[in-house]
Amino acid sequence: MPDQSPGSYQALFESRWPHLSNPHVRALAWLLDAPDLLDPVAPHWQGRIASLGPMPQASADWLAALERDPAPLAAALGDKHYSRLGLYAEKLMAFYFAEHGQLHAHGLQVRADRTDTIGEFDFLLRVGADLVHIEFATKFYLLDANATGADFNGLIGPNLADTLGAKMRKIFDKQLSLADHPAARALLPQPVARAQALVKGWLFYPDGVPPMPGISQPHCHGFWMTQAQAAGLPEQQYAIMPRLQWLAPLKTDTGIDKAELLTALHDAAAPVMVAALQSVGEYLVEERRGFVVPDSWREQAAQRRHEGVLPA
Numbered sequence: 001m002p003d004q005s006p007g008s009y010q011a012l013f014e015s016r017w018p019h020l021s022n023p024h025v026r027a028l029a030w031l032l033d034a035p036d037l038l039d040p041v042a043p044h045w046q047g048r049i050a051s052l053g054p055m056p057q058a059s060a061d062w063l064a065a066l067e068r069d070p071a072p073l074a075a076a077l078g079d080k081h082y083s084r085l086g087l088y089a090e091k092l093m094a095f096y097f098a099e100h101g102q103l104h105a106h107g108l109q110v111r112a113d114r115t116d117t118i119g120e121f122d123f124l125l126r127v128g129a130d131l132v133h134i135e136f137a138t139k140f141y142l143l144d145a146n147a148t149g150a151d152f153n154g155l156i157g158p159n160l161a162d163t164l165g166a167k168m169r170k171i172f173d174k175q176l177s178l179a180d181h182p183a184a185r186a187l188l189p190q191p192v193a194r195a196q197a198l199v200k201g202w203l204f205y206p207d208g209v210p211p212m213p214g215i216s217q218p219h220c221h222g223f224w225m226t227q228a229q230a231a232g233l234p235e236q237q238y239a240i241m242p243r244l245q246w247l248a249p250l251k252t253d254t255g256i257d258k259a260e261l262l263t264a265l266h267d268a269a270a271p272v273m274v275a276a277l278q279s280v281g282e283y284l285v286e287e288r289r290g291f292v293v294p295d296s297w298r299e300q301a302a303q304r305r306h307e308g309v310l311p312a
Contacts, residue, residue: 008287008288009034009035009218009220009221009249010249010285010286010287010288010289011287013029013030013033013034013248013249014249014251014280014285016033017029017033017063018280019064019067020063020064020067020251021067021251021283022066022067022070023245023248023251024070024073024074024077024092025063025066025067025070025073026247026248026249026251027088027089027092027245027247027248028063028066028073028092028093028095028096029063029248030200030247030248030249031089031092031093031096031138031200031247032052032055032059032063032096033055034200034220035216035218035219035220036049036051036199036200036216036219037139037199037200037201037202037203037215037216037219037220038168038197038199038214038215038216039214039215039216039217040216042213042214044213044214045168045197045214046172048172048176048195048196048197049196049197049198049199050134050196050197050198051198052198059100062099072095072099073092073095076091076094076095076098077091077092077095082244085138085243085244085246085247086137086138088244089136089138089200089247090106090107090122090136093123093136094106094107094123097123097125101126102125102126102127103123103124103125103126104124104125104126104131104189105121105123105124106122106123106124107120107121107122108120108121108124108187110178110181110183110184110187111183112183118178118181118183118184119174119175119178119181119184120178121133121178121179121184122134122135122136122175123135123136124188124192127193130193130194131188131189131190131191131192131193132192132193132194132195132196133176133178133179133192133194133195133196134195134196134197134198135171135175135176135195135196135197135198136197136198136199137167137171137197137198137199137200137201138199138200138201138247139157139164139167139199139200139201140157140158140201140202140203140204140246141155141156141157141158141163141164141201141203141204142155142156142157142158142203142204142205142206142224142271142291142293143155143156143203143204143205143206143210143224144156144298144301151165152164152165152168152214153165153166153310153311155203156301156310158270158271158291158293159270159271160297160300160301160304160309160310161309162310163310163311165311166310166311168197171197172197175197176195176196176197177195178195179191179192179195200247201219201220202219202220202221202222202246202289203215203219203220203221203222204221204222204223204224204290204291205221205222205223205224206223206224206225209221222288222289222290222291223288223289223290223291224271224290224291224292224293225290225291225292225293226292226293226294226295226297227265227266227268227292227293227294227295228295230261230262230265230292231262233258233261233262233276234258234276235257235258236257236258236276236277236278237255237256237257237276237277237278237279237284238255238256238257238258238260238261238274238275238276238277239252239254239255239256239274239275239277239284239286240256240261240264240272240273240274241273241274241275241289243273246273249275249285249286249289250275250277250285250286250289251283251284251285251286252277252283252284253282253283253284254284255277255284261274265292268292268294269294270294271291271292271293271294271297272291272292272293273289273290273291274289274290274291274292275288275289276288276289
């Protein structure tokens with residue numbers, strides 16, 4: 001497994017948030033405090049990437065209060081089962097924006113008529129006197145070993161359905177221009193002052209972390225390896241991470257050993273997110289993470305490029 005030093009993001013997160021153990025509060029802390037995935041000042045993004053910036057102490061205190069009494073957050077999430085990680089992350093951010101008096105609308109649909117949906121605003125925020133449109137995404141991509149330079153199509157979703165390049169083109173070409181549509185203007189109390197994308201996530205690499213133009217230097221990252229390579233993992237405690245726990249570094253009271261992990265991975269037909277754990281007090285805390293993919297994953301990616309499912 002590629003090494004991630006004690007200076008990894010996971011170690012930094014635990015040093016900042018050792019008092020957070022509620023998984024929803026930890027996920028929200030990660031969304032608010034994690035490094036940007038994309039570099040907002042890189043010319044690739046033309047100033048259209050939003051950043052939350054450094055977390056103010058008042059927000060840190062607010063998170064600590066939520067840890068002590070998570071009932072308001074639990075009520076906002078409701079008792080539904082979230083099958084989509086993106087929707088779960090959106091609900092967390094909507095709660096934050098609402099609690100901080102910024103939320104004008106969340107998930108506002110724009111329709112030309114009853115049967116024709118033009119699009120949807122993820123967030124419309126009040127920022128001073130301005131109305132700001134934020135498209136929000138939490139993404140997880142694996143770097144194709146053949147990708148070079150700023151080839152954002154070389155960063156592929158684990159399910160082989162999209163790429164970072166395709167996602168950002170969709171956001172830029174369609175979603176961020178929604179406020180210009182006449183049907184959208186009719187719904188808005190005032191013109192949108194700016195439209196930007198707020199992108200959080202993790203990138204996964206097969207061999208070290210190459211610098212990539214457009215990607216923020218301190219972004220969250222992990223490894224990826226094949227099932228055959230997983231036999232070389234060190235002996236320690238692990239966890240297989242359910243999708244809704246992919247945001248923040250994992251903090252748990254149970255783990256499995258390497259043999260149990262390899263047994264669980266043996267027949268996996270899709271990539272599996274794995275966390276390597278270390279003991280910290282009464283908990284097991286994530287020290288690094290990665291995807292273990294089927295041995296044929298690279299060939300499947302090449303085939304999907306050939307079929308046109310993924311951009312070439």
